[in-house]
Amino acid sequence: MNHAQLTALGRALRLLGEHGESLTTDTPDARLHEVGADLRRALDLLEESVTTTAPATRCPEHPTGPVDESAPDLCLLCETRRRAARRAEFNGPAPRPRPAEPAQSRYGVRGDRPQPQQRWLPELWTGQVWQLCGTPRRDRREAELFIAAQRRGPRPAPAYRLVHEFTDYEVLRVWGTPVRTDAEPMP
Numbered sequence: 001m002n003h004a005q006l007t008a009l010g011r012a013l014r015l016l017g018e019h020g021e022s023l024t025t026d027t028p029d030a031r032l033h034e035v036g037a038d039l040r041r042a043l044d045l046l047e048e049s050v051t052t053t054a055p056a057t058r059c060p061e062h063p064t065g066p067v068d069e070s071a072p073d074l075c076l077l078c079e080t081r082r083r084a085a086r087r088a089e090f091n092g093p094a095p096r097p098r099p100a101e102p103a104q105s106r107y108g109v110r111g112d113r114p115q116p117q118q119r120w121l122p123e124l125w126t127g128q129v130w131q132l133c134g135t136p137r138r139d140r141r142e143a144e145l146f147i148a149a150q151r152r153g154p155r156p157a158p159a160y161r162l163v164h165e166f167t168d169y170e171v172l173r174v175w176g177t178p179v180r181t182d183a184e185p186m187p
Contacts, residue, residue: 005049012042119165120172122147124157127181133157136165144173151175 001009019035055063059075071079119136120143133150137143140162147160159176 001049001051005045009042009045009049012038012045016042121163121165122150123161123163124150125159125161125176125178127158127179130161130178133160140164140172147175 015038016035019038023035053064056067057063057065057071057074059065059073059078062075062077066076067074068076068079071082073079119138120140121132121136122134122143123130124133125131134146137146143162147162150156151160157176159174159178161174162172164170164172
């Protein structure tokens with residue numbers, strides 16, 4: 001509800017309050033018709049300002065949730081939770097399943113014996129550190145072609161290198177010369 005709707009609705013309701021205070025047993029029919037018109041105007045303003053659907057339940061947590069006619073607040077979600085709590089009172093808490101033990105392997109657990117993966121890592125020199133550029137490749141030729149394309153690109157780095165990763169890291173080839181530069185050069 002915006003400010004204009006709020007003020008218009010407030011005015012209409014205050015006018016209805018004044019009508020209610022002035023009603024007596026001998027109020028003429030013309031005055032009653034005027035009250036009816038003001039009442040309809042207030043209802044129209046109220047309908048214009050409401051943007052959401054009417055709540056289906058009386059539950060403050062799930063006002064538009066599914067309805068259960070037998071629940072005191074008509075909320076199926078809350079009634080399901082209450083029923084589960086009542087069931088736990090009578091039957092006791094549900095038994096907890098035991099955690100399954102991992103099957104033992106004669107080769108050990110993966111974390112204990114990491115499987116070596118052969119990959120080629122393209123890296124570029126940032127002026128301070130070697131940084132991974134692109135994704136690690138499974139094929140050496142593909143990694144070298146990637147670095148060649150980077151060197152021909154619009155903004156090549158001062159140096160590139162190809163690192164072979166198997167169980168250790170081994171620098172295979174370096175393009176350019178990496179020179180250490182300060183982050184903020186002094187004038």
